[in-house]
Amino acid sequence: MHRVTQGPKFTVARAEGVWLWDESGDRYLDGTASLWYCNVGHGRKEIADAVHRQMTELEAYTVYGDFANAPAIELSERLAAHAPVADPRVILSCGGGESIETAAKLARRYFAAVGAPERTHLISRTGGYHGLHGFGTGIIGMDRFREGFGPTVEDSSVVPHDSAAALEAEILRVGPERVAAFFAEPVIGAGGVYAPEPGYFEEVSRICRRYGVLFVADSVICGFARLGDWFGIERFGVRPDMLVFAKGVTSGYLPLGGVVVDGRIAEPFWNRPGNPFHHGTTYAGHPSCCAAAQANMDILEREDLFTVAREIEVQLESAVRTLEDHPLVEEVRAGTGVMAAVKLNAEAAERGVTSPDVFTEARSRGVVVRAIPETLLISPPLVITWEQIEHLVATVRGALDAVAAR
Template identity: 75%
Template sequence: MNAVQAGPKFVVTEASGVWLWDDQGDRYLDGTASLWYCNVGHGRREIADAIHSQLLRLEAYTVYGDFANRPALELSERLADRAPVDDPRVMLTCGGGESIETAAKLARKYWASRGHPERVHLISRTGGYHGLHGIGTGVIGMERFRSGYGPMVEATSVVAHDSVAELEAEIHRIGPENVAAFFAEPVIGAGGVYAPPDGYFERVAELCRRHGILFISDSVICGFGRLGNWFGIERFGVRPDMIVFAKGVSSGYLPLGGVVVSGEVAAPFWDQPGNTLLHGTTYAGHPTCCAAALANMDILERENLLEVSLYVERDLDRALRGLESHPAVAEVRSGTGVMGAVQLTTEAEEAGISAPAVFREARRRGVILRAIPGAVVMSPPLIITTEQIEHLVATLRSSLDAVSERAG
């Protein structure tokens, strides 16, 4: 807040496709799809029309109890049909943070309903981002988001994002009989764009099955084409007990999220009378948000963007690899999904070549990227062209050069 209060604000006034315009009339390539979510690109008239039509018919109404609406029912059916979850049920929310809260509470409540109230421990991974609500902050894999707030939710721990052995050791340290669930992003997004090692998720899924631990895929960033499929986790050939989703489900046109829940996890509440899950949010199942998501999914399917994204992934990876020889670059992480990270060397950072400085320089040159500690990341809309990718990476290179030159 202090850093931005005095200076001019970057005011976005309109957007179309992969482009943004500010209040000065300058154009920018949106290299991050806003906050990882605008998968089908900006300004889609079809989604706007669906929102308008739904507002005129039924703008909003609760879905508590036996209340429902057609868009929520249709969306839930379409999501369930596409999810790699056994006998799926869908719980809708307003976004990723709410969905993480829902999945975590449901995991603990499931075990209590099965006669194991001691199974409350939640394990997550370093670098994992799971939103900033209460439980999400408690399981996030980046300490900077947790410090300064006092005690977080109890019974959580974090293990190395790339080590099945460390996960297994932590399970045994806690006691498998005390662990409720394990949270993992298919590819770590906001924590630095880290793809899993070969075979990682197959071994994780087997480990969780062996100990009866619920495996929860946080697919908020990775879903709806970002990894070339609907929920991201399909890429690794496993079937989680729950999938958390948001962002790309509506391409951000309206806030929406949810959890796909296996029939086994839903059974205590679904099949047994009197076992009420006392959890929900005011705007869950919001018909206008669901109408936006349905139109968004129509676009993803009609334009074959799940398959197209695999070609975009290849082109982005190829272009970013050209930065590996840059003296300020330590590592390029790309090639699994339409996302990438350019890690700066320690020497570059010590010399003043920081990720925020590169971000500011790229924006001055007309490309929006995102700075995280030590790296610059990107996650463009799935509709980005090869030429636009080349423009993005060329601008990143020239920005690295300019910041390096100023640093001396």
């Protein structure tokens, strides 16, 4: 029996596999892999053991300037080998938001280095989530995350997420000679789970090449088997100029992220003396975090969670589509990756039912999903079973019924 939460506080005490326990000992199905990241599931002892071994040898040391460490080098080589980026170079960071900062600064700095310093404009998409750091807040595709902070990043704009033609029109409006980069998630995640239409990314890639705009794939949510591939963007047959990653690279066991950069973009800083890219953070390339990533990637490969994810994707879509007939549901979005969205309809709004209401009711019944305005998001660990998926969806239906009855 689960206690109905009387306030916003929910203290998670421990976790294993797809399950969470609160401080009272009640168990919950983790329907969101925390914040989209616990791809291999909770409580993997081998990741903890790998981190412990690394900490007893070299717990941490900066990689700023000429400094390096073996775990950072080995991880970077492994990531580069899997990345759909030409002649890749890897810049490590501590997470997704920090990696977006890196990619945005590098895009602008690259053009300055090749004699086009006026190319500073950054374009993103509606619904796109790119972290909440400085550049991320400036290019995020959701107004609620921008409001109340005053002016953010200058020279940025947002286009509809489902229109390549709108991207081209915006490049021409701004002036191709002023546009540095276009940022896009392979599948929009936190903004509501919107998959691209067939051919969208192929056309976007052609547009970016046509006008010399850098294409930055934000694979923070979509990577490390969430879409059945290493970085998610491979699914759409394109090669970005930069690829941002985090979250699933360690399954969240320790903070780590980074940017995979096309060799052409790295070249002015890689091969030209006296032209540094003045950017870095204290804990980037942290050897203990890199050890966690290596152990996590070992699990992804050994258990072939890429194939498993493609199977779960079908199972999750099949189950969650059964909610489309609920009187409070307008739309279900699923079928590309292990992620889904359940949008509430106008009747729900008229009756005063909100997505946080359904979230709270589902949690009181032992399932954790995520609520954004008008929508519930689902993105479980990739080790979830068919029976657990059915339990998750049945609980969400029960929660919808309960709030409807009230």
